[in-house]
Amino acid sequence: MISKSTIEKVFDIARVEEVIGDFVQLKKSGSNFKGLSPFTEERTPSFMVSPVKQIWKDFSSGKGGNVVSFIMEHEQFTYPEAIKYLAKRYGIEIEETEQTDEEKEKASEKESQFLVSEFARDFFVDQLTNTTEGKKIGLSYFKERGFTDETISLFQLGYSPDQWQAFTDEALKKAYQLEFLEKTGLTIVKGEKKFDRFKGRVMFPILSMSGRVLGFGGRILKSDPKAAKYLNSPESEIYHKSKVLYGLFHAKKYIAKEDNCYLVEGYTDVIQFFQTGVKNVVSSSGTALTPDQIRLINRLTNNITVLFDGDEAGLRASIRGIDMILEQGMNVKVCTFPEGEDPDSFAKANNEVELKAYLDENATDFIQFKASLLAKSAKNDPIRKAEVTREIVNSIALIPNEIQQEIYIKECSRIMDVSEEVLFSALAQMLAKKQRDDSRKKYQPDKPMALVKPEEAQITAEKVDPKYVLERKIISLLLKHGHEKSIFNDVAINIDEQGEIIYENVAIESSVYDKIYKDLQDDETEFSNPVFSQLHKKIELELATKEKIELNEFVQTLNEEEASEVTTILMEDEKEKLHRWQDANIFVTDKSVLDPKEVVQSILTLRRLLIKEKVAQFGEKIKANPDEDIIKILTDIKEYKHLEVVISKRLDRVL
Structure with a gap:
């Protein structure tokens, strides 16, 4: 149980605008703050925070409350868990008792998976730092990558022993249930046999925005043609890889501060950048970028810089991800590294000043990047050039902002040496087709429409009580x-x-x-x-x-x-301010x-x-x-x- 005095201290010290600012980029709006809803997929801010009243309201989803209710809603915490999270954030001492075996059994399934995952993180960290095998194999690998002890500790890196049941046996010994070891993917069960999924790998914990362990990425160190180089936790109730970005917990405040996010591909890319001094960086963990991941970034900034190595095949695949970012209304830049270099190796070989200078000088607008990349394949082939140009215009059509569309069309005209009139005509055709397709999707019935007799047809409106x-x-x-x-x-x-x-x-x-x-x-x-x-x-x-x-x-x-x-x-008064009715000379009574x-x-x-x-x-x-x-x-x-x-x-x- 948490004492009443501790709860009161949390409410006294915790500031709603500071806590929510960890998850949403808030911008001043009069005496309040506003931002994009973390609960819906909106593109126009309708999420309001009042520092004076210490409350928040999300007009797009209808949710609202105080600082504790936000943590409960966003992180799906119980009330005590939310209090403990805030106490930890503000350095408030809180009495915590060791969970008994009975309490572990009574914990909810979701919470049980979190508890198992956090135990696994601690086990892997202990193996890395306190065992001969962990130091010799795991720690030496991280040191070779150039990671300092401080960085290894910050990212909670670990090592899973090269034994079939080392982790599973220890977890069962500590009274964690096999059911949850299996559901989180930490243990693979086949009939009567059970063995560790991440046997013989260095471990990268994947954290939520609030710092809870959702899953793991593991890299094998010995040469084994039958084993995947990197292995991720499978989908579970707490881990959905399409909705998670590696490094976001550590990077979120720097993303909001710099108003830009660097997106890389791998775990070590993130860690190396962070250690060098560029801390507003996250990774899609080797998976294809998803709309949910883009929206996570969009809540913190509207600007994203995608970083790639010089591999041309990888660059082509990345274009699809850029199109998705454009569709979300974000500003995209692209930066590539010299041939043979990737973000990890380049950050390791340069200091903070050199790395930041390179990123500033070489980050180009997506239109220039895509045009130059596709133009190489067109060369002197006019048919291929027409296809490439159309492909670029297709990307521009995804941008929801008309002013940006016009600017990009003019830029495309200059690069591809095609008249603006032709490009605008092609854009108009694409937008019209997109509108028709969207209309079909919107009105396409899930099942055949039933005929309704005229006398049965009634227009019903929601009654106001x-x-x-x-x-x-x-x-x-x-x-x-x-x-x-x-x-x-x-x-x-x-x-x-x-x-x-x-x-x-x-x-x-x-x-x-x-x-x-x-x-x-x-x-x-x-x-x-x-x-x-x-x-x-x-x-x-x-x-x-x-x-x-x-x-x-x-x-x-x-x-x-x-x-x-x-x-x-x-x-309610803030909702009216969001509509900016005064800009249209519509003045609302001051309530x-x-x-x-x-x-x-x-x-x-x-x-x-x-x-x-x-x-x-x-x-x-x-x-x-x-x-x-x-x-x-x-x-x-x-x-x-x-x-x-x-x-x-x-x-x-x-x-």
Whole structure:
């Protein structure tokens, strides 16, 4: 168990903008920050972070909350795991107890796979640094690559002994279950036999953005024609190679800082670059680049530089990856190394200043790279030149930005010596075809369409629940303005000597909290939405005991559903700023300023709505039970109808 004081310390010290900034590139937007959603595939930022309120809201997915809820949502952590992660990030001491065998058995399947993977990482590190075999074979290999002790430790490099069951036996001895050793791919099970997948290999742990071990890459050191040089963990519940980039955990803050990401192919490329001083570098781990991997980078920067060695076959294969990057709307540059060199060897042979200077001088725009590469194959063949030109225009057609398309078309015209008019015409044809194809995909039914009779065809629209809207509005007013005092123009009801009702306009000075509380108590109005009902009680208690709601502290006391509603309400104003309506001369009312009339209208409208429902319920009661005391029910209906008329007149006067 984690003590309450430790949890409070985490909330006091952890800053939501700093923590989320580890995973998303945040840019200043007024008093807040905005960025691309880490939960959807959006291209226009709708993810907002409020440093003042210490909350976040993702308008594309509807998720929101505080710093702990973000870690839980993004990393799929439990509450204690999220607290421990934040404590570790901020250097807060936290009491952790050794897991018993029983606790390991009770852990969720996903968490069990994480625990097994982290044990494997520690085992491989120990074998590398504390055994004769590990030092002689594994450590000497890393030293030959030029890696320092600090680098080896930072990247948690290890060694798997050249024995069939060394790791498996040790894991089973420590009470880790064979089921999870097999599911993570660390152990291969065939009938009664079981053996280590990574036998006799140096080990590269593959980490998540938060630093948890997802899987491994292993390189064999001895010559074996039957064994693959590099071997990765198989797909599992925690490891999906198409959604992971090697080195991202270490590189993420440098990518955001430099506003650029270098993409290489191998593990040692990443490590060598990082050690030399170029730390904004990641690798696709030898697999073909995927859209999910590109989106991981795009959350941190819009600029990517792809690094290749001089192998022409590899360069051609890389073009497909570049097209995918363009399609995501990113800016792409390409840098190649001298013949016989790769990123690893080049970084090892040069210091930080020399490496950075080479990258700056030799990183070229993708259009120049692709044109020069394909032009070599065209030579003096006009037909091949036409094919190459069309291939380049096809890449330009993938770019979502029209201005960039025009600039690249002009550049292509210059390089390939083809008129701009012809290229623009070809681009227009490609874009039109792409639009037609997208339309077909969008409207192509999964199954044959059934005929619908005209009388059966109905246009249905999503119904708006007025009670939900009004109850939410009152919660919003209490959260934003509950402590504020104002003059409320209301209507007092009196009876004259003849028994006639007299309505008099009155001005009442009150806090928003007192006004709402008193008016809702007049006819014992209750919230129908269970979440709003609980929130109302908690807000009442907060305002009754404190001068003002401290929103960042208050959100911490709420459950997940309540916190989601509150953060959505508090960040609604930011959503309007995202649309930039003011640029189109559409000006939205500033909701941060209290409007007393809005308070009165919201209360009266809710009360009138609930009274109408009560009258309808009485009517249903008469239909269902005609033998009941009709006179009493009709008397109740008359009283409620009278109250409804009174409230309606009050509401009309206020309006």
